[in-house]
Amino acid sequence: MKKYWLIFGVILAISANSIISCSRQTVLPEKAIAVQLVANIDSFTDFIDKQLLPAIKKDGNEQQLQRLFLQTRLLYKKYEWAAEYFNPALTRLVNGAPVVEVEPGSRQVMEPEGLQVIEALLYPGYKKANKQELITRLERLSSTAGRYKDYFNNIDMxxxxxxxxxxxxxxxxxxxxxxxxxxxxxxxxxxxxxxxxxxxxxxxxxxxxxxxxxxxxxxxxxxxxxxxxxxxxxxxxxxxxxxxxxxxxxxxxxxxxxxxxxxxxxxxxxxxxxxxDKDAFNADAYTPCEGCTTTPQKTALGKKLFFDPILSGSLTRSCASCHQPDKAFTDGLVKNTMLNSKRLLSRNTPGLINAALQPGLFYDLRSASLEAQAKDVMQNAQEMHGSMEISAAKLWKDKEYQELFAAAYPANGRTAIDTLEIMNALGSYIRSLVKLDSRFDKYMRGERAALTSAEINGFNLFMGKAKCGTCHYMPLFNGVLPPRFVRMETEVIGVPQAATGKTIDPDLGRYNIIPEPSLKYAFKTTTVRNTALTAPYMHNGVFSNLDQVVDFYNDGGGEGQGLLVDNQTLSSGKLNLTVKEKSALISFIKSLNDE
Structure with missing residues (x-):
């Protein structure tokens, strides 16, 4: 009998262990990962507290401090994947960009913090005058990073x-x-x-x-x-x-x-x-409402509206007057003219191909959707000088438009056209202009013959030595920061008023929308895709060709060319590109033309 109970007990224990093991297999991976993350964070903060900070306080030499800093960054990279995904707000304080940021909605000004700010205190050389600031920032960094532990100890991944x-x-x-x-x-x-x-x-x-x-x-x-x-x-x-x-x-x-x-x-x-992938990006991601998603009927209606001058107050200008399809939806001009005038508009006409793939429109990011952009242009006295309400009334009197609106926006007992429908139809047409099928894309999908060796070299320069890819992010090559693609960046690059001049263009850019000093002369980082088709360049159309643009960046932007730009975010250091490298860079840019 004792033997029976002993065998039964062994079987029961094995069964229990099997159940526990199965249960662990269900929950253990995420729990184990969370434990590992906490350990990685401990290693990061401990290294700062016990290695890097003591070395600074003891006046370690530059080489030692730089070596310890590099090790600190490597320890951060061990948990970056989770920090960025689960707590991006905290991560901005740990490894955010070393520039002042302004929240678009609240307009809250956020000072730079974290590893990238600290890097600038140690590179290219360490000055003991920065010792106390370095200590203060590192102590703050260690404390801030420690907050990740509470987060990962309490979430269920x-x-x-x-x-x-x-x-x-x-x-x-x-x-x-x-x-x-x-x-x-x-x-x-x-x-x-x-x-x-x-x-x-x-x-x-x-x-x-x-x-x-x-x-x-x-x-x-x-x-x-x-x-x-x-x-x-x-x-x-x-x-x-x-x-x-x-x-x-x-x-x-x-x-x-x-x-x-x-x-x-x-x-x-x-x-x-x-x-x-051909369908990697969702053109409807930034639509302003649930019912605003694109349909073939909306696109067809929007296309007709886009080419119809009925939307302008003078009935003489359409969207296509400035955004011409045969010029990659630009106009080829330095600046277009004001409506019914020979006076120039304040800015160069931007292209519309892939415009849907950005959460901020206009050079100053003042509109958050294509719908808001359409309304702004239509009702701008200098551009179209129209009225949404008047246009809606005119369109309702047109039988063809009545049918098109009914097909695009079915509604029982319709007696008028809603102004949002006009804006959304135009937005839908522009969303249909998303084209990510250049020779570069084909190469990245496996078609090795799609690019020449010079173009491949140009890509490597773009992403490396030339530093273009640190602002024009692959694969969209605009300022929407990957891989989350929710924040559109602006830069202060010091665009001159004249191509060979030494005076910055007086347009204050984003500062006109948010009067934060760091945003003076800041403009949206526009896409490099199709730029070979959209000369002239910059918000003021100051450069007539890509060679001038590359030379401008090679010199270190406006500040590098001798302009007074005390808040330039682009590095003013020279890139030292050779003639051959500049040529390869331009060859690559031309490979980004959508086919």
Whole structure:
């Protein structure tokens, strides 16, 4: 009998262990990842408190302090994937851009904080005069980063979130990581990318059936470790041969294992396998209302409205008067003229191709949607001098328009046209102008013959030595910061009033909308796609060709060319591009023309 109970007890214990094991398999990965994240954060704050800060307080030499700082950044990269995904607001204080930021809605001014600000105190050289500020900022950084622990100790991560965050981190590595976006002075971005990918390998290793994915990550890490020169690193090879393989594998694993993903509206579709898929971006992401999504009927109506001067007060100017399809929806002029006048408008006409893929419109970002932009232009006395209400009444009297509006916006007992319908129809047409199918895109999708060797070299320069990719973010090549694509950036680059002049253009840009001193002369970072078709360039049309634009940036912008620009956000240091490199850069830019 005792033997029976002993055997029964053993069986019961085995059964219990099996149940616990199964239960652990269900909940353990995310819990284990959270524990690992807390450990990584502890390592980060401990290193600051016990290594970097004491070295500064003891007046360590420049080389020692820079070495310790680089190690600090590497420790941050171990948990960046989760910090950026789960708590981006806190992460802005840990590794945010070293410039003043202004929240568009609240207009709250946020001073720069974190690693990138600290980098500027240590590079290109350390001055002991900065010692106390460095100590204060590091103490604040350690305290701020410690707040992550409360967060990760108290949230329940979901598997879908982990996979989603991992894929976004790979996108972050290839869009801004390998460009030195967040370490422009130390240029340690390739090693940081290696550490970042290794952290993803560890995280995904908690899950079954990820062996081949981890091999792909290892291959990418090995390529990074074998090619450590920032200026000669072949980003085209790294992305096409390694990074794209990783993100495809993550996406397919999610589908194969039926991993539920929490859906939310964002510009980059969550099921995109790479950043270069034909349907990777959602043109309806920034629509202002649920009923504003694009339909073929709305697009057809919007196209007719776009070319009809009925929307202008004088009945002489249409949207297409300034945004001409055969000029990539620009007009080829330095500045167009005011309505019924020979006086020039204040700014150059921007293109509309891919305009839907940005959360801020106009050079000063004053409109948040294409609908608001359409209304602004229509009712602007200098541009179209129209009235939404008057136009709606005129359109209702036209039988053809009545039918088109009824098809686009079905409604029982319709007796008029709503002004929002006009704006939305125009917005829908512009959303139909999203085209991400250039030769560059084809190359990134695997068509190796789509680009020449000079164009590939130009891409590597764009993303590396020339530093274009730190403001014009791949793959949209505009100022919408990847991989979340929710914030549109402005820059102060010191555009001159005349091409060879030494006076900054007097247009204050974003400052006219938000009177924050740091925003004087700040303008939206426009897309580089199709720019070979949209000369002249800059908000004032000051440069007539791409050679002038490249020379301007090569010199370090306005400040580098001798203009007085005390708040320039573009580095004023010279890029030292050779004639051959400039040519390759322009060749690449031309490969971005959509076909």
């Amino acid at each position: 979901l598997r879908g979130q982990v996979f989603d965050a991992a894929k976004l981190q790979v996108f972050r590595v290839i869009t801004v990581g390998i460009t030195a976006f967040d370490d422009p002075l130390s240029l340690n971005s390739l090693q940081e990318a290696s550490v970042s990918l290794n952290s993803l390998k560890e995280v995904l290793g908690y899950y079954p059936h990820t062996d081949s994915l981890q091999i792909s990550i290892d291959d990418a890490i090995n390529y990074l470790n074998a090619n450590t020169n920032f200026n000669t690193f072949n980003r085209a090879v790294f992305i096409t041969a390694y990074a794209n393989t990783i993100t495809r594998s993550i996406t397919r694993l999610e589908k194969k294992q039926n991993i539920p993903v929490i859906k939310y509206n964002r510009l980059l579709r969550q099921d995109a396998e790479t950043l270069f």
